[in-house]
Amino acid sequence: MIDLETVRAETPGCDNILHFNNAGCALSPHPVIDSVISHLQLEQRIGGYEAASQAEKEVANFYTQLAQLLNCESSEIAFMESATRAWQSALLSLDLKAGDEIITAGNEYVGNYLSLLALARHRGIRLQTLALGADGLIKAEELENQLSTKTRAIVVTHIASQRGDIQDIKAIAEIARSEGICLLVDACQSVGQLPLDLQEIKCDFLCGTGRKYLRGPRGTGFLFARNQSTASFTPPVLDLQSASWDAAESFTVKQSASRFESFERNLAGQIGLGRAAEYANALGMTHIAARIQSLAENLVTGLQSLQGVQVHELNEPRSGIVTFSKTGTAAAALQSHLHQQGINTSTSKKNNARLDLDRETQGDVIRASLHYYNTSSEIERFIQVIDRF
Numbered sequence: 001m002i003d004l005e006t007v008r009a010e011t012p013g014c015d016n017i018l019h020f021n022n023a024g025c026a027l028s029p030h031p032v033i034d035s036v037i038s039h040l041q042l043e044q045r046i047g048g049y050e051a052a053s054q055a056e057k058e059v060a061n062f063y064t065q066l067a068q069l070l071n072c073e074s075s076e077i078a079f080m081e082s083a084t085r086a087w088q089s090a091l092l093s094l095d096l097k098a099g100d101e102i103i104t105a106g107n108e109y110v111g112n113y114l115s116l117l118a119l120a121r122h123r124g125i126r127l128q129t130l131a132l133g134a135d136g137l138i139k140a141e142e143l144e145n146q147l148s149t150k151t152r153a154i155v156v157t158h159i160a161s162q163r164g165d166i167q168d169i170k171a172i173a174e175i176a177r178s179e180g181i182c183l184l185v186d187a188c189q190s191v192g193q194l195p196l197d198l199q200e201i202k203c204d205f206l207c208g209t210g211r212k213y214l215r216g217p218r219g220t221g222f223l224f225a226r227n228q229s230t231a232s233f234t235p236p237v238l239d240l241q242s243a244s245w246d247a248a249e250s251f252t253v254k255q256s257a258s259r260f261e262s263f264e265r266n267l268a269g270q271i272g273l274g275r276a277a278e279y280a281n282a283l284g285m286t287h288i289a290a291r292i293q294s295l296a297e298n299l300v301t302g303l304q305s306l307q308g309v310q311v312h313e314l315n316e317p318r319s320g321i322v323t324f325s326k327t328g329t330a331a332a333a334l335q336s337h338l339h340q341q342g343i344n345t346s347t348s349k350k351n352n353a354r355l356d357l358d359r360e361t362q363g364d365v366i367r368a369s370l371h372y373y374n375t376s377s378e379i380e381r382f383i384q385v386i387d388r389f
């Protein structure tokens with residue numbers, strides 16, 4: 001069980017605002033922010049490189065905690081400046097050639113999809129995008145039908161930014177594994193809200209960001225690169241962190257996932273993200289997921305009781321992301337009204353979800369995203385404000 005009083009006391013933002021924008025950026029708890037500030041202060045006192053040497057334990061904690069969170073080896077974790085960079089580095093390490101195929105799906109994150117479109121336009125990569133089923137989910141049999149001898153990678157988003165339905169990445173990973181095709185999972189919206197066991201989900205790469213459900217600092221992310229299956233993949237660019245310069249004309253790329261890292265990085269952020277993963281591990285991902293799910297069910301029940309309100313997620317179990325529309329109300333106007341009432345939400349814009357189910361016809365919708373530190377009384381207040389608008 002999560003001790004709500006403690007986690008809220010450690011989250012000062014809870015006193016000021018009703019924060020239902022956790023899928024955008026969650027509120028960081030004290031231990032995370034304290035670890036970031038104390039490293040910055042150490043840098044200020046003794047110098048950046050010297051602080052890095054002194055903080056070896058805190059940096060190592062990042063790898064240990066992420067590995068514990070994902071049930072993988074710490075050598076399979078790389079610190080990245082964002083999930084997008086992690087995703088791009090992983091995909092480009094496949095050394096794709098014109099004519100190679102990539103399979104993705106209609107819920108893919110806009111930033112990833114733009115990169116895929118650019119690969120198709122500039123490098124002759126063939127992009128196959130699976131339409132989502134009427135329930136908003138990727139269909140395993142559709143995926144199987146699309147596979148060909150040219151398929152080099154399957155790239156899927158676990159929970160989309162614009163819609164809270166949870167995709168069955170375990171089933172997708174089984175297909176990819178049995179066909180020997182590289183699977184890259186975007187877990188930005190699921191890491192920190194659902195347990196992710198990478199011994200069960202047999203993907204090759206998985207990326208995530210720090211600032212969302214993990215409650216880490218902004219400007220942080222990570223990449224998981226499975227030792228067993230990705231060792232031969234070299235990142236598109238190297239530096240002194242990712243490789244060693246052995247002789248004037250030769251170099252060796254690192255074996256571990258740190259071959260995807262950069263030498264220069266936000267060390268305070270990396271320490272903070274390690275602390276955030278430690279915080280999640282201490283609470284327990286099963287408890288976190290259960291609480292988020294039950295809050296999301298309350299929210300959906302409340303919204304569905306209002307006239308003219310339509311919730312867009314179609315599946316259970318629910319994630320913490322709930323999107324909805326209110327007849328005759330523009331999403332932006334409702335979001336701004338909520339903001340004036342001290343309630344943070346965001347909108348899922350149709351321009352960022354052009355292939356997602358019905359989004360073109362629904363237009364922009366409101367996205368309320370809950371975390372375990374939210375409460376039932378916050379949900380009640382939220383419902384009242386929506387009702388009165």
Ligand SMILES: Cc1ncc(COP(=O)(O)O)c(C=O)c1O
Pocket residue numbers: 023081082083084085109111157159160161186188189208209210220221
């Ligand atoms: C599903 C998904 N993937 C990727 C990203 C991008 O993450 P980052 O900003 O760390 O690159 C987001 C951010 O909203 C997201 O929701």
